[in-house]
Amino acid sequence: MFDLYQSQRAQRRMRNAAMDRGVIAILDVGSTKIACLVLRFDGVDPSGGRDGVGALAGQSRFRVIGAATTRSRGVAFGEIEAMAETERAIRTVVSGAQKMAQVRVDHVIACLSGGRPRSYGLDSQINLTETPISEQDVARALAACDAPDLGEGREVLHAQPVNFAIDHRSGLSDPRGQTGNRLATDMHLLSVDGGVVANLIHCIKRCDLELAGLASSAYAAGIAALVEDEQELGAACIDMGGGATGVSIFLRKHMIYSDSVRIGGDHVTSDISKGLQIAPHQAERIKTFHGGVVATGLDDREMIEIGGETGDWEHDRRQVSRAEVIGVMRPRLEEIFEEVRAKLDAAGFEHLPSQQIVLTGGGSQVPGLEGLASRILGQQIRLGRPLRVQGLPQAATGPAFAAAVGLCLFAAYPQDEWWDFELPAPSTAGRSLRRAVRWFRDNW
Amino acid sequence: MWPLTRRNAAGRSDPSPSRTAYKINRLLLSPLFRGTVKLGLPLAAMAALGGWIWVDEARRTLLTDIYHEARRSIEQRPEFSVRMLAVDGASPALAQEVRQTLMLDLPISSFDLELDKMRADIETLNPVATAQLQVRQGGVLQIQIEERSPVALWRTPAGELWTIDVTGHPIRLALRRADFPGMPLLSGEGADSAIQEGLAVLNAAAPLGDRVRGLKRRGERRWDVVLDRSQVIQLPDAAEGRDPVTALQRLIARDKAQDLFARDITIFDMRLPERPTLRLSQAATQEMLRIRSLESGGTP
Structure with missing residues (x-):
């Protein structure tokens, strides 16, 4: 865990170096598509912002100058299964985005949707010896969290302090400078499979890129698709990707829970392919053009040419009604939502003050999906699109790019993580000198 | 699973750039390298070429010879040759004098005419007030002269007799007073x-x-x-x-x-x-x- 702390600190340094150079790339390695955005930071920190959020929701600092997308290869369930193929796909998008931006990028922030994320809520308490509370005390409180047993080969992806309490006052966002006897913190820790992270890092290294940050794609989609009051009052973002569906729950502008369901849009496609006996790419086409979840009487009469390339005339001229396609898609989507329901129940989502659910990701574009979701998940459902970002091409503004846009915001304003605080140094020369100075001040 | 040992399977076109192409592309996009290639290399090549020519006397003379030859061949074209001299606004005697002053060896290329110097030469002649020279189409060098008109005779302290114009500029030596009976005499x-x-x-x-x-x-x-x-x-x-x-x-x-x-x-x-x-x-x-x-x- 200590060397992960160091490697995460190294990523933070990389991010700062990239900010100095002003150019950073965003890489979303998904199961369906791989997207790369190139951001240019102008270094102007907009003043006049409130609550740490600048003008234009903090986006005025950067601009998207390059964007490229390619069909992903060698990725399944959000995890890399063929390294060389994935590396080639990453090379394709990175060179495409570089070509559009006409600038070379060396630093990349990536996101991860697979790896079986697991959330842990940690808390700790320390007694304060000196007041006011300094950053050292916060670091000490975070370090006092007793680490859970993550399991074999699992790594920490996020470790974000979400709450501070001093004595009996809870819900503080920044305890520094306050006075009290006891400092308690709550920390949200997200662990993922270490091998999946290592594969992704290796692929990125093979493309001569430096990793400047790593985030969970459910988290990134949440900060892009949820509006501020939803993040404040409690909401769940369901990022319906190709290979996995990510769930993240936000409360008081912090992610407090994240999980993923290993079913996604690719499974719907494969169901159509199997059910109608057609090739996967034709199944994908039928899903995107004619897909739906609620069948009506009209759909029984709407016949779809499903095509084929076998050369058998009878086989290649088959037609199905749209109701049949819907009949294939609906059970799978219901299964996804039931799995998501189980995750939300496990997380205690019903106890949140507001139980808004936001569907985003490429899979959320099926017509009528929110009606289906509201029957399974709850009444407050909406379809979420990512925030609008300066310079983003029109083609990349759809819900499928929620994670990529969220990574842009993550790059501009990263959440404080455990490794952003210096490790507490219990006995240093500086501290004893300070103590001596205080003794002098108290006694003279 | 596809065959793991086969590289670049026939028939499967790969849209991704190869590792080398990717690296070269990134290298070309880096600002320092780009500046070197776009500005530094051409400058260095030009400097090297210049130095290579400069160090050898024979190459240098060859190059200057080629230059002069090319220049000569353009200057010798019939479009640029001056074949006729026209002196306007001057008396026949003065026109003859102007021709003798210029001593042009016609036909001559218009590149070889130094009109400013020729004009200065003509204007040193006493009877000439101003002169305008122009190479006109058809190979004609036209000299427009404004002659000084005598208003008086001037006997210099040395005893010579000159006709002078209104500005006091001497025009011609007069041999006898009787040649100019109508002119007043100043001395x-x-x-x-x-x-x-x-x-x-x-x-x-x-x-x-x-x-x-x-x-x-x-x-x-x-x-x-x-x-x-x-x-x-x-x-x-x-x-x-x-x-x-x-x-x-x-x-x-x-x-x-x-x-x-x-x-x-x-x-x-x-x-x-x-x-x-x-x-x-x-x-x-x-x-x-x-x-x-x-x-x-x-x-x-």
């Missing part, structure tokens, strides 16, 4: 520089008709009008604020009243116009003394 040192004033005086002396022989500049500051019968009118100095023309007009007016010029007077001194002074001739002086003594009761 004395500095007469050429005060020609305007002299002409004004001559104009004022027009009522005297052909009695005027000429003007003589005295001490480079004032004029004497020389009449026949050795009579001289001394005029004041214009630089001292006394107008010689007015002085002369007053004297002429007095002559009309008292018939002065017909008398036996040698010098009419108007140098101080408010106090004109006359000098009688020798004989007239004695005659006057004699008459005075008679009047005073002396013996004749």
Whole structure:
């Protein structure tokens, strides 16, 4: 865990170096598509912002100058299964985005949707010896969290302090400078499979890129698709990707829970392919053009040419009604939502003050999906699109790019993580000198 | 699962750039390398080429020869050759003089003509006031000359006789006074520089008709009008604020009243116009003394 702390600190340094150079790339390695955005930071920190959020929701600092997308290869369930193929796909998008931006990028922030994320809520308490509370005390409180047993080969992806309490006052966002006897913190820790992270890092290294940050794609989609009051009052973002569906729950502008369901849009496609006996790419086409979840009487009469390339005339001229396609898609989507329901129940989502659910990701574009979701998940459902970002091409503004846009915001304003605080140094020369100075001040 | 050992399976086109292409692409996008390739390399190549030519005398001369040859071949084209010289606005004698001055060896390329120098040469000729040179279409070098017109004769202190124009510029050497009977004669040192004033005086002396022989500049500051019968009118100095023309007009007016010029007077001194002074001739002086003594009761 200590060397992960160091490697995460190294990523933070990389991010700062990239900010100095002003150019950073965003890489979303998904199961369906791989997207790369190139951001240019102008270094102007907009003043006049409130609550740490600048003008234009903090986006005025950067601009998207390059964007490229390619069909992903060698990725399944959000995890890399063929390294060389994935590396080639990453090379394709990175060179495409570089070509559009006409600038070379060396630093990349990536996101991860697979790896079986697991959330842990940690808390700790320390007694304060000196007041006011300094950053050292916060670091000490975070370090006092007793680490859970993550399991074999699992790594920490996020470790974000979400709450501070001093004595009996809870819900503080920044305890520094306050006075009290006891400092308690709550920390949200997200662990993922270490091998999946290592594969992704290796692929990125093979493309001569430096990793400047790593985030969970459910988290990134949440900060892009949820509006501020939803993040404040409690909401769940369901990022319906190709290979996995990510769930993240936000409360008081912090992610407090994240999980993923290993079913996604690719499974719907494969169901159509199997059910109608057609090739996967034709199944994908039928899903995107004619897909739906609620069948009506009209759909029984709407016949779809499903095509084929076998050369058998009878086989290649088959037609199905749209109701049949819907009949294939609906059970799978219901299964996804039931799995998501189980995750939300496990997380205690019903106890949140507001139980808004936001569907985003490429899979959320099926017509009528929110009606289906509201029957399974709850009444407050909406379809979420990512925030609008300066310079983003029109083609990349759809819900499928929620994670990529969220990574842009993550790059501009990263959440404080455990490794952003210096490790507490219990006995240093500086501290004893300070103590001596205080003794002098108290006694003279 | 696809075959793991087969590289670049036939029939499967890969849209992704190869590792080398990707690296080269990234290298080309890095600012320093890009600047080196786009600006540094061409400059270095040009410098190397220049140095390679410069170090060897033979290559250098070869290059200059090629340059001069090319330049020569362009200059020798018939479009640029000047075949005719036209002198306009000059008398035939002056035109001949201009041709001799230029000494052009026609036909000649217009690149070899130095029009400014030729113009300066032509304008050094005394009779030429201004000259305009122009190479016109059809290979004609046209010289437009404005000739000076003589207004007076000037006898220099060295004794030469010159025709001069209104600016006092000498035009031609005159061999004899009789060749220019209608022109007034100016003489004395500095007469050429005060020609305007002299002409004004001559104009004022027009009522005297052909009695005027000429003007003589005295001490480079004032004029004497020389009449026949050795009579001289001394005029004041214009630089001292006394107008010689007015002085002369007053004297002429007095002559009309008292018939002065017909008398036996040698010098009419108007140098101080408010106090004109006359000098009688020798004989007239004695005659006057004699008459005075008679009047005073002396013996004749």
